[in-house]
Amino acid sequence: MVRVRPPLPPFTEADARAKVQAAEDAWNTRDPERVALAYTPDSIWRNRDRFVTGRPAIVAFLTEKWAREQDYALRKELWAYTADRIAVRFQYEWHDGSGGFRRSYGNELWEFTEDGLMRRREASINDVVITEADRRIHGPRPIEEHGIPFPLA
Numbered sequence: 626m627v628r629v630r631p632p633l634p635p636f637t638e639a640d641a642r643a644k645v646q647a648a649e650d651a652w653n654t655r656d657p658e659r660v661a662l663a664y665t666p667d668s669i670w671r672n673r674d675r676f677v678t679g680r681p682a683i684v685a686f687l688t689e690k691w692a693r694e695q696d697y698a699l700r701k702e703l704w705a706y707t708a709d710r711i712a713v714r715f716q717y718e719w720h721d722g723s724g725g726f727r728r729s730y731g732n733e734l735w736e737f738t739e740d741g742l743m744r745r746r747e748a749s750i751n752d753v754v755i756t757e758a759d760r761r762i763h764g765p766r767p768i769e770e771h772g773i774p775f776p777l778a
Contacts, residue, residue, distance in 0.1 A: 630663055630741035635708035642703050644741075645713050646771055649701040653765040657687035664743045671747045694719035694727075698762040700775045704732070711735045716775065718755070718762045726760060727752045 632640035651660050661683045670677040670686070677686045691697055699717035706712070713733045720726045731750035738744050761776075 628662070628740065628742065633741040634737050634739060636706050636711065636737075638703075638706065641706035641711050642772060644711060645701050645703045648713075649699055649715075649766065652699050652701075653697075655687075655691045655697055657684040657691070660687055664746070665738060668743060669745050673748065673750050693721065695722065696720055698764050700762060700766060701733075702774055709737045709739075711737075716762070718760050720757075724757075726755045726757050728755050728759075728762075729753075 632643050636644065648663065651663060654660070661680045664680060664683055666680050667678065668680065668683065670683065672686065675686070677683055694717075697717055697719045699715060701713045701715040704712040704714050711734075713735070714731070715733065716728055716730045718726065718728050729750050729752045731748055733749075734745075734747045735743050736745040
């Protein structure tokens with residue numbers, strides 16, 4: 626059985642925006658099993674300096690990530706799209722076990738299959754040390770803020 630994950634390519638701007646918001650919403654659950662279902666069984670990732678292939682490896686990677694990046698809260702924004710590819714910019718905030726806070730900035734390139742699953746994800750990410758008082762992302766984006774660009778700095 627082929628799993629279908631709408632919106633499906635070829636993407637319109639509205640489809641691409643919906644795909645980006647769906648990804649943000651899923652990642653903010655911090656549920657590795659749920660997030661992994663958006664990817665093909667043999668999906669290829671580059672995340673910073675790590676290379677991950679396949680859903681089981683994605684689940685393991687995200688489980689480790691969210692154990693380390695506590696209170697993770699993410700915002701994604703559509704940057705560009707084509708018929709079967711989407712580019713996003715994003716930022717997320719988190720803290721480590723010792724209480725050190727970070728804001729992570731990045732860009733992702735996504736490639737999709739005709740059934741709407743992501744077959745490739747490439748992410749470049751940089752971390753900036755912040756104080757708890759500097760935090761501005763405190764959980765999932767409220768529905769009334771969907772589609773509103775976030776500040777860069």
